Amino acid sequence: MGKTLFDSPSFANHEGVHAFHDEKTGLKAIVAVHSTARGPAVGGTRMWNYASSAEALEDVLRLSKGMSYKNAVADLEMGGGKSVIIGDSRTQKSPELFRAFGRALNGLGGNYYAAEDVGVSVEDIAEARKATEYVLGLKDGPEASGDPSPVTAEGVYRSTLAVARRLWKQDDLTGLTIAVQGVGHVGGYLADKLHKAGAKLIMTDVNTAVLAEVAARTDAEIVAPDAIYDVKADIYAPCALGATLNLQTLDRITAKAVVGAANNQLATPDIGQILFERGVLYAPDYVVNGGGIINVASEMNARQSGGAYDASWVERKLSRLMDTFEEILERSVSENKPTHLIADAIAEARIKAAGDLKAELLKAA
Missing domain, CATH: 3.40.50.720 (NAD(P)-binding Rossmann-like Domain)
Structure with missing residues (x-):
């Protein structure tokens, strides 16, 4: 890392970088929003036992920019963002931690939607859903896209x-x-x-x-x-x-x-x-x-239109991505x-x- 966040090559003109801490549950999370030019930023949540907060910040910035590019290349009406939760996913998870994470997402007002990633399961995302609408990749309900x-x-x-x-x-x-x-x-x-x-x-x-x-x-x-x-x-x-x-x-x-x-x-x-x-x-x-995020995007479409997950839309987008x-x-x-x-x-x-x-x-x- 450079002297400040803005000096890091990985900062790459991010629109926003947000740190969240919840003392009661031990939540320490960083949400990076790289771009909302094409729509709300969407990207997974990684729970990892980072050696330092600087390492966590570097990871989330790189992953967030990657999501902007991934979503754009897949021609999705979504921007790019990513979140990391600092901690051991095998020993430090709790339902309360993910509900606290959901409340943190509410503070971003829909600028960023989270989904599962390394160390985070669809069950964890379902727990966060109890506190926020700004998560995707659910197992249940007509809009649910399930495991990507x-x-x-x-x-x-x-x-x-x-x-x-x-x-x-x-x-x-x-x-x-x-x-x-x-x-x-x-x-x-x-x-x-x-x-x-x-x-x-x-x-x-x-x-x-x-x-x-x-x-x-x-x-x-x-x-x-x-x-x-x-x-x-x-x-x-x-x-x-x-x-x-x-x-x-x-x-x-x-x-x-x-x-x-x-x-x-x-x-x-x-x-x-x-x-x-x-x-x-x-x-x-x-x-x-990019197939996984296309799958998640169908859930986002269903959420916004009040419709249901559409497998044929996913197939069309995946075929276009292969082109x-x-x-x-x-x-x-x-x-x-x-x-x-x-x-x-x-x-x-x-x-x-x-x-x-x-x-x-x-x-x-």
């Missing part, structure tokens, strides 16, 4: 097929080896789809019980967490925490493509440039993992530029256009 993980996995799977068509000129994954890092919610669903399409899987996860279960049903080879970077694979699929593409891992990864569900996979933007120069096809994370992904791959070749820069340019143009329109309407009013 299957839709996220479907988007990553379709992106993997698109990459296989481009690099290996094949319509399925037969004969390809994929190294899957993390087989939790999304990674588990993804592994099933990859296996069914003919891929040979090598996988790892810190949760050995879940790992054994997923590996058994997908005929996968299991390796230790750190060994996943060294396996001989055609595609590396990071589906756990971010920044696994870094200067320490780059020389160990021999895959020709990176297609995974994790957020913020590039430790720094220059890693994307290095991958490009080495001829490794990087599928921009916030493009290929955008193909466009990014095409332009990367024709413009000789890394995929992450092409994706950023598309997102930034859409956010700027919405912001300009908003400013014009305010002027006219």
